[in-house]
Amino acid sequence: MPTPVALVAGLHGGARAAVVERLLRRHPGAVAIHHDLRAIGAGRVERVVRDVSGVLDRAEVHLAHGCVTCTVREDLLPELLRRAPTAALLVVDLWDSVEPRPVAEALAHEEAADLLRLTCVHTALDAGLMPLDICRGERLADLGQAAAAGDQRYLAEVLARQIEYATSISLHDGDEEDAELSAAVLGHLAPHTPIVAEPATTGPAVCVHELAERVDPATAQLPGEAQTGEITTVVWHRLRPLHPDRLFEAIDELVTTSVRSRGRFWLANRHERMLAWDAVAGVVSVEDAGPWLAALPEAAWEMTAPARRAAAALDWNPIIGDRVQHLVFTGPDLDRERIFALLDACLIDQGDALPGAEEWARHDDPFAPVLDLEETA
Template sequence: MTPQGEPRPLPITALGGLATGVRDCVADLARIEVPGLAVLTVQVAPDARTASWQVHERRGPVGGGTLTPARPCSPDALPPALLAVLLQLARTARYRHLLLALPPGMAPDLVALDVAEGHVRGQALADHLHIDTVAAAVDLSRLEDDLSSGDRLLDRGLAIGPTDRRTVAETAARHLASARTVVTSNAHDPDPATSARAVALARHLSAYRSLTHICHDPLTGALWTPNLPALIGRNHFDPDDVRDRHGPLPAPRQPRAPEFGVRTTYWSSRRPMHPQRLHDALARICPDVIRGHGHLWLANRPRSIHRWESAGEHLTIQTAGTWLPEHDDKAWQAASAERRTFAALLWHPYYGERRCELTFTGIDLDAPSLHERLNSCLLTDAELALGLDHWRLPDDPFAEALGIEAA
């Protein structure tokens, strides 16, 4: 209870990830071993037009239902009727913690942000609910294959609706990037080296604060985890961090040290990239990279920030916003406080806020060669001296993907 006698907001752990078996296992272990914890499991139909939910307590299921939202279900948010279910569970004051087990195609950090800022019939959910942490369930025996896969979620029956075109690799990478707790299992992997490399991949691709592993006894078949508290009471969720990560210019994380062959390298430049040379070099940049992300600016598009997202065989370069103008107070105030701070610290009298920053992760990645390929795509001194009016190309290789830059 709060000092005023009102019930405390119900803490929620949002658990996602492609490894549904690991997710269900940790949910069962948590509801049995953690007093006062309930599990709310959400499932979405293949057409995304119906969703079902079920509540489990220690003794088993205690409620559930199926609903048909007005719009097809989204990967980024729960239907309003499910938000109402969350609010109802909180108002009962029956539970001390709720584990929200999400479908593998949902983004748990965006769902958590929607819950943290959502309303139901004018009632702010934050008055009754509190997001504790966001977690991802990972099968160590499949992680490397998933991150290198060219399959789409539709191919594996994991998509949120028939129009969901996301790939398995990009979804697995984003789950790890959003997780503050990673739950792992290697019950189906007899090779310790593979598991060790998969754990190293999880370390490099996520900014997690804690890790819990589901242990398997091959003699008895029993499962247990020595670190269930990593899922509960950590208060790792930061809405500003989620907004920044999905915003136009997220702050890059410092790479971890290489381990078990997994290496992450960070590359940056204040110069713009020559669009044709970059386009021609993509085939030489991507093959050894499991995951790449960051932002860049193209010489012929000086106003636009372009996000780079690659995972496995998937690569997306898309416009994510515009660079801050030097004398536009309205634009600066609209930016996040963190972005304004970085812009002020890194401001260049010629380039302004503009810069390229990319982070790449791979196994046995040749970082010097990769940096050399990226550097070869930058404008040369001679090209830079020509000035902005000479950087535009008659044939833009990214015109179809990026469209025409707004005036």
């Protein structure tokens, strides 16, 4: 039977340490592996292996390709495989700002399947800090939490990914009011993810393909409309395409009226392409998420994942296929009418060219610097 592996992530080091310590104490023979990135600015990564009695091994790791994620993956997997025969449980204690998805996908590699079984991806949060941190617009580098030189990610961006990818979440520290507020926020950001006292370490292996489908734009399990006290989630769902200029002009107001927003959308001048919207704490990312299923020949549909076809079927329209506007906004005291009015005003109208028409090819697209750069990268 493969050795179970618990992946523990989280920006809040104290909360994460509490989970790791509890797992080591409750599972005799458990071993935790942690890559310390405090000296990453000097190009040093330290691997620390410990059990409930203390440190078992400490070694400096070469920074592979100048990439922290590559370093953690390339050093972590061999170390886990080496420890697996004698460990009752392997705990991967990720550094604060390391995102769990690439590590989880590396652990699911075929060569490790006989010895390792990833049983959970757990995110530990400080109940007193999480509701504040998800609203913070600072970069990790400015806060001393960068995972590498040149790390340009934002704190709230990383926190959102750690929350939304996890199979379970735990809350630590803070008082009862902090815990209630944090639970309410999580109920909007990750409504399908259980909040538990400690992660489950038994059972079948986690399917990383299913975890990816939960967060990837084409198949994401987006939150539905909800109201919890002052926290509101609203869903904007339309069938007409958006005018690129109007949407571009509305972006600043849209991202500052909510704490978190995400989803998929359709621009009239990019008729064949699904676009992904991802915004948190006032910072927005717009990316090309590939073709709409309706833009592919039917023969290619069988080559797409079942979850992709299922998601398309839910939005299917006999005229436009799966092309849709599906954006979700979460924040305190959201002005639903204002958000909807802003977005509705961005839709094309009778005076605009039809989506996919030749006129759009001559259009000066404000999204081109980002989206066209992705296509040529």
